[in-house]
Each structure stands twice: as C-alpha cells, then as structure tokens.
Amino acid sequence: MHELSLATDIVQAACVRLAAQGGHEKDLLASLPGRSGGMVAKRLVVRVGELSGVNAESLSFCLQAACGGTPLEAAEIDVTTVRPALLCPACGEVACAGRFDTVCPRCGRTISGVAGGRELDVELECDGPDVEGAEGDREDKCLEG
Ligand SMILES: [Zn+2]
Numbered sequence: 291m292h293e294l295s296l297a298t299d300i301v302q303a304a305c306v307r308l309a310a311q312g313g314h315e316k317d318l319l320a321s322l323p324g325r326s327g328g329m330v331a332k333r334l335v336v337r338v339g340e341l342s343g344v345n346a347e348s349l350s351f352c353l354q355a356a357c358g359g360t361p362l363e364a365a366e367i368d369v370t371t372v373r374p375a376l377l378c379p380a381c382g383e384v385a386c387a388g389r390f391d392t393v394c395p396r397c398g399r400t401i402s403g404v405a406g407g408r409e410l411d412v413e414l415e416c417d418g419p420d421v422e423g424a425e426g427d428r429e430d431k432c433l434e435g
Contacts (some may be wrong), residue, residue: 293345296410297352304414306336311416331365333415334409339372341407346371376383381388 312329334353338344357363373386376382378394378401385395394401 293348293352294356296344297349299354300334300336300353300412301356301360304331304359304362304412307414308416329361329416331362331414331416333366333368335368335370335411335415337370337372337409337411337413339374339409341374342410344410357423370432372407372409376401410420 307330308329331366336353336355337348338346338349346369350355350367353367353369357365357367377383378385378399379401380396381394383394383395383396385392385401392401393399
C-alpha cells in the first residue's frame, strides 16, 4: 500500500468536502488555499483497519505532508488503528482478533475469516464563519418580523 498516494487522495476528498460545507461545491478550485468558503478544518480523523495493509504511522506522516498548502494545513491529524473483529459462527461472540484467526473467548472454537479490520474511515471536523453568519442572519429576521 502506498501511504503517500492514499494520503493525497484523503486530503483531496477532505478539501472537496470542506468546500462543499462552505457552499463552494461547484468551485473545482476550492481545494486551493483560501478557496474553501471560509471553512476551517479543525481535525482530520482517519481510522485504518489493522488488516488494510496501511501503516498508520506512515499514513499519519504522509497526511501531514499532503495537508501542506491546503485548507487542511492547520487541522489536527489523528490516525487510529482499528483491531479486526471476528464473529464466532457457533455462539455469536464478537472477539477482537490477532492477525488472521483467533480462539473464541466464550466457546473455545477457532474462528477464521475476518469480519472487520480492513476499513479505512475518514472523518472531517470543521468550523466556519459562514455557518454561524447564516444562523445569525436568520435570527435577526425573526426578531424584526
Ligand atoms: Zn464462540
């Protein structure tokens, strides 16, 4: 897995999402600095499954680099690793697995086949003057009416 190209993809997608929240979803240049509609990215959370083949540490490093010069530049980057989850077919117990198989903690049966751990979830927390401003305008109109 190439963490750098993955990081670039994540940052690009996050920039588009950020621009969309700032009301600039049609602006294809929105991912350039200063074109994010006033929205500021506060935190970029990435959850990588242990079995996804992605090195979380390496991805975190690449994300820092990929965020440079984008609206995500100042965002806090948080990469966490998700343990694979296994569902025991015999008793329904959900267990956190080692690498590829594990023994069910309830019935002792060997479980193989991973139910989770390959995910790659990206979450973006952002803040922007546009959102607060819009709410403020609405409040003013209500007071006048
Ligand atoms: Zn079991």
